[in-house]
Amino acid sequence: MKKFLYCDGLVAPLDRANVDTDAIIPKQFLKSIKRSGFGQNLFDEWRYLDHGEPGVDSSRRKPNPDFILNQPRYLGAEILLARANFGCGSSREHAPWALQDYGFKVIIAPSFADIFFNNCFKIGLLAIGLDSSVVDKLFDEVNAAEGYRLTVDLEAQSVRTPHGESFFFDIDPFRKYSLLNGLDEIGLTMQHAEQIAAFEARHAASQPWLFQ
Amino acid sequence: MQTLYDKLWQSHVVHEKSGKPDGMALIYIDRHLVHEVTSPQAFEGLKLAGRKPWRLKSILAVADHNVPTTERAHGITDPISRLQVETLDQNCQELGITEFRMNDRRQGIVHVIGPEQGATLPGMTVVCGDSHTSTHGAFAALAIGIGTSEVEHVLATQCLWAKKAKALQVLVEGELGHGISAKDIALAIIGEIGTAGGTGYAIEFAGSAIRSLSMEGRMTLCNMAIEAGARAGMIAVDDTTIEYLQSRPFAPKGGLWEKAVAHWRTLKSDEHATFDKVVRLDAASIKPQVTWGTSPEMVTTVDGKVPDPSRISDAVKRHDMEHALQYMGLAPNTPISDIHPDKIFIGSCTNSRIEDLRVAAEVVKGRSIAPSIKLAMVVPGSGLVKYQAEQEGLDKIFRDAGFEWREPGCSMCLAMNEDRLAPGERCASTSNRNFEGRQGPGGRTHLVSPAMAAAAAIAGHFVDIRKIY
Numbered sequence: 001m002k003k004f005l006y007c008d009g010l011v012a013p014l015d016r017a018n019v020d021t022d023a024i025i026p027k028q029f030l031k032s033i034k035r036s037g038f039g040q041n042l043f044d045e046w047r048y049l050d051h052g053e054p055g056v057d058s059s060r061r062k063p064n065p066d067f068i069l070n071q072p073r074y075l076g077a078e079i080l081l082a083r084a085n086f087g088c089g090s091s092r093e094h095a096p097w098a099l100q101d102y103g104f105k106v107i108i109a110p111s112f113a114d115i116f117f118n119n120c121f122k123i124g125l126l127a128i129g130l131d132s133s134v135v136d137k138l139f140d141e142v143n144a145a146e147g148y149r150l151t152v153d154l155e156a157q158s159v160r161t162p163h164g165e166s167f168f169f170d171i172d173p174f175r176k177y178s179l180l181n182g183l184d185e186i187g188l189t190m191q192h193a194e195q196i197a198a199f200e201a202r203h204a205a206s207q208p209w210l211f212q
Numbered sequence: 213m214q215t216l217y218d219k220l221w222q223s224h225v226v227h228e229k230s231g232k233p234d235g236m237a238l239i240y241i242d243r244h245l246v247h248e249v250t251s252p253q254a255f256e257g258l259k260l261a262g263r264k265p266w267r268l269k270s271i272l273a274v275a276d277h278n279v280p281t282t283e284r285a286h287g288i289t290d291p292i293s294r295l296q297v298e299t300l301d302q303n304c305q306e307l308g309i310t311e312f313r314m315n316d317r318r319q320g321i322v323h324v325i326g327p328e329q330g331a332t333l334p335g336m337t338v339v340c341g342d343s344h345t346s347t348h349g350a351f352a353a354l355a356i357g358i359g360t361s362e363v364e365h366v367l368a369t370q371c372l373w374a375k376k377a378k379a380l381q382v383l384v385e386g387e388l389g390h391g392i393s394a395k396d397i398a399l400a401i402i403g404e405i406g407t408a409g410g411t412g413y414a415i416e417f418a419g420s421a422i423r424s425l426s427m428e429g430r431m432t433l434c435n436m437a438i439e440a441g442a443r444a445g446m447i448a449v450d451d452t453t454i455e456y457l458q459s460r461p462f463a464p465k466g467g468l469w470e471k472a473v474a475h476w477r478t479l480k481s482d483e484h485a486t487f488d489k490v491v492r493l494d495a496a497s498i499k500p501q502v503t504w505g506t507s508p509e510m511v512t513t514v515d516g517k518v519p520d521p522s523r524i525s526d527a528v529k530r531h532d533m534e535h536a537l538q539y540m541g542l543a544p545n546t547p548i549s550d551i552h553p554d555k556i557f558i559g560s561c562t563n564s565r566i567e568d569l570r571v572a573a574e575v576v577k578g579r580s581i582a583p584s585i586k587l588a589m590v591v592p593g594s595g596l597v598k599y600q601a602e603q604e605g606l607d608k609i610f611r612d613a614g615f616e617w618r619e620p621g622c623s624m625c626l627a628m629n630e631d632r633l634a635p636g637e638r639c640a641s642t643s644n645r646n647f648e649g650r651q652g653p654g655g656r657t658h659l660v661s662p663a664m665a666a667a668a669a670i671a672g673h674f675v676d677i678r679k680i681y
């Protein structure tokens with residue numbers, strides 16, 4: 001997993017609620033057996049005017065000039081500002097992969113769908129939930145000022161605006177620790193291997209039919 | 213006093229990170245279902261790290277998303293889909309994982325075959341790299357969808373890090389009206405609480421209307437828990453559960469069966485258990501549901517109308533609604549019964565089981581699909597469902613009415629194979645998601661029950677199933 005400490009990044013606003021994982025990365029790209037290369041097809045159906053298929057060179061396709069990420073002022077954005085229930089729908093980790101591959105390091109929204117939220121932390125993409133009134137305010141600010149950046153400090157659990165305002169965000173201590181250190185979660189869990197084996201033995205004794 | 217969810221959770225905690233029950237816990241996984249789309253990167257990661265699956269026998273694999281629903285003898289035409297399916301075959305063969313291959317009669321949608329085989333049992337923790345894993349909660353199992361990193365984690369450690377959710381009880385009391393199904397209950401609930409209404413919760417469905425549902429109906433309901441934002445949905449064990457499981461291939465036999473049943477009978481919420489939230493629905497008031505937008509919460513009743521965004525005061529909501537109506541090509545205030553689908557899809561892990569097919573066949577029997585319908589297809593959830601339906605002559609009823617009768621798989625639920633909508637085409641679908649492009653780029657999906665989809669096929673537009681029955 002990628003380490004995450006700090007991000008001072010350009011912000012792109014995606015002003016829609018309930019953005020689902022089919023919109024983040026359409027299913028035809030899920031046929032890939034790789035973990036990388038999804039960034040060029042992030043938000044494919046919104047981002048391009050023509051239909052995308054795997055293996056097609058995106059640089060030859062027609063971008064949709066109206067889509068937010070195609071506007072020059074948001075080029076190179078590392079922080080995505082989104083609305084409620086971001087990432088709803090399927091469990092595809094391809095959605096966080098695509099966001100990360102595109103260059104996003106942080107997603108800020110009033111709320112996230114559970115599986116998506118969870119998947120983000122597995123790959124070192126920081127999903128931050130802030131109060132919807134704060135998110136509203138950030139939308140206003142980013143729309144008003146070209147080049148608007150936010151500073152995200154994981155250690156301090158804070159999001160700072162260019163005006164010096166700072167918002168605290170919540171994160172599970174275990175997730176924070178893993179992110180700060182870029183830990184291999186499987187390796188961590190394997191430290192509990194004996195405990196798992198002991199649990200398994202007890203479990204098999206009490207419900208043997210589960211182990212047929 | 214414990215809820216069913218408390219019991220399932222507590223009996224699987226291996227380790228608590230903070231020593232406190234509200235933090236991250238390591239949860240033991242009893243059953244791991246695997247399909248071709250979300251597993252290749254997990255198997256690759258496992259291999260690169262030199263790790264092996266912890267408990268092979270917990271894993272059951274099947275290819276369902278990419279498989280063609282037409283003649284399969286010559287394999288998969290699309291080379292990218294073929295590679296993905298072959299990658300699963302190869303991974304399973306190398307590691308010794310049980311897999312139902314494409315031409316195995318037991319092949320089908322992962323959430324149909326798990327219960328059908330008795331591979332999903334009460335009291336289990338079940339995971340799959342698929343959000344509709346919630347389906348298996350119908351058997352009083354704690355079943356959750358996971359991402360690919362977690363698939364790899366479960367393969368390697370047989371465990372998952374999770375945080376305990378809050379408990380939401382959805383109580384549906386009373387008797388369902390004639391022609392009303394579990395799908396209508398599911399959509400009515402989502403219409404009520406919204407697609408994020410269950411976020412952070414595990415839902416237990418309870419009440420007399422739920423108890424009277426068959427296992428097929430319960431699976432439909434739990435399947436859609438994720439559409440309400442809940443990672444898990446579940447229903448207590450009763451006679452219906454136990455009857456369904458008896459003599460399924462993976463279910464316990466003989467003395468072990470008796471023991472298991474005795475344990476399973478305890479899998480229900482204690483009488484005075486408290487939930488963090490309770491939502492009540494009156495079964496008798498539920499009407500046939502039809503979605504009009506691009507999120508399952510954008511739903512109304514068949515006698516209703518497409519809503520009017522100009523009446524919505526919340527700016528974000530209004531904007532979403534306008535956007536959805538534009539995508540769906542619908543004008544505000546259009547009566548639902550004036551909407552004419554081009555295609556009909558009966559299938560998906562929500563509604564492709566034998567009971568769903570029986571209900572739909574009952575509606576189309578002796579009738580023909582309307583001339584305006586370009587394609588009506590039935591895609592059984594598994595090879596065994598297909599076989600059973602053919603034994604009952606349902607395939608003939610569908611074919612005679614003008615439906616196509618296909619091989620099992622996910623098919624046009626998500627259009628990863630050849631089955632898809634063309635841009636602008638409108639579909640009455642028994643699946644679970646009406647997101648933009650879900651059934652094909654530019655395609656327009658209306659979610660309905662199998663009976664409503666069948667009735668729309670015959671009439672050429674949405675009709676109230678209660679008036680046909």
Ligand code: SF4
Nearest residue numbers: 344560561622625626
């Ligand atoms: S039928 Fe549809 S929802 Fe179900 S597993 Fe397949 S693609 Fe997913």
